[in-house]
Amino acid sequence: MEAVLRLFRKELIQVFRDRKLLFSTLVLPVLLMPVFMFGPSLFLSRLLQGAAERVQEVAVAGLPEEALKALEAARLKPVPVPDPEEAVREGRFPAGVVFREGAYRVFGRLASGLGESQVVVEKVKGALQALKEAQVAEALVRAGLPKEILSPFAVEVVDASPPKEKAGGLLGFLLPFFLVVFVLSGGQVVAVDATAGEKEKGTLEALLAAPVPLVQVALGKTLATVAMALLSGVAGLLGLALGGAWSARFGGGVLTERGETLALGGQVSLDGGSFLALFLTAFLLALFMGAVMVALGLYARSFKEAQSYMAPLQLLFLLPLSKCALTVASSCW
């Protein structure tokens, strides 16, 4: 056992003396995770919120007076132009509306995805829908019918997810995904360097000529791989938690189709049992992966060959997680 610990210590000293490796494995995830995870959603939610609150100009042609008033009521400023479609295409207006032969045609630049144009189009659609409902209700009243006839019943969608799943939101998927990614990438660095890397550098033969059973050599290297994999996983999760806190502080989140905001890291808290389960799962994953990666590394003849074995291995472990993204996240975790 002493030989195993001696090897374990030596491997970690080597890793911790490589500043570049240490930075990319332990520091970078903490710094980048908040930016990658929550930056886009935060940026998007700010953009959409701003677009909804501002008054935007809309190119119009042939609109009746009541439609112009409805647009103004929806914080839009109608600007008459000869050809609204062309005006939108040229980027002079985010949206345009034409009324012709009893139909409203709304124009927007929608091909570029969610942006200000789409928000304004939605505002225009909302304003015209409200106008339509008001006119139908007025006609019903004139005909002596109650306007409630428009809504004979209500439809209400209720989120029946368990409280933990609701609190978890996307994190239920992201947590295992990034845990696997960081555990694999952190462990791989040590596994490859300590095995195929040693072969290539010519240091392994000196070790194998020492009176240490091969199984102890493999065990020492596996333990070092596991330790680094766990540290990398912790660094990744720390980055995720920081991103969650940042997101909660500055109002980030991911909008659903219904306009709700999914909870991310900021609303998740792990109790003792959950934390223990998380750590145990990460440890077992790291242990298994460490053993597999060290075995592959010892089998490989060079650094490059070992790395070529590791890439499919990562895909193999990420494949089940892609299923989680398509199903209920909690069933995978």
Next chain:
Amino acid sequence: MVQAEGLTKRYRKAVAVEGLTFGVGPGEVYALLGPNGAGKTTTLRLLSTLVRPSAGRALVAGFDVVREPLEVRRNLGLVNGGMRVYERLTGREVLEFFAGFYGLKGRAFLGALDWVVDLLEMEETLDKKVGEMSTGMRQKVVIARAILHRPKVLLLDEATAGLDIFARRALLDFVKAYRDLGHAVIYSTHVMGEAEEVADRVGFLHRGRLVYEGSKEEALALGEGSLERAFVRQVRGA
């Protein structure tokens, strides 16, 4: 100290060495000579338990290389030209790391360290990281690692490869000094001049077979004062 009998190593498509029988006693330098690909490295890898023989047997310090590999490794030191040590560790850390495998700790380690530092004149290399050392200094650390536990048998395989003239001279002097301490040394090389300087006995290896074995003086007489000439004559005659 070393006894090989019919030692053979076959791979799927090739025979690396076949039927090697030779012995090396204490206080003796045995030069294993031959061109590249003759089987010198395989022979030393067999003796140091890094590969298993396909046939035959070998004893190192009285221990069988197949049945008692750990005991064999405890009693030998191996240095080859391509061998390196950990670049991010200092010379002292490298030596302490390996010394632990031989049970050298605390005072025992410090005593061994003093001895090896004196023998190899490597005082200035101890606290430098290996990655910052010159080739000669690195090679001294490699050698120090191999002899720190004072092995009864020292195996050197093309150990002067890549060394500058000073480091090479230091290594040849060290081999003679280590022999004089009563240890057995197998010195494998294709540079005949080195063997002429350090060897007591020589073995000519050609295409995996030992084609000649005798004292250095006998071999020199055979080649009219040149081991190289002796080798060529033996190989052509074989």
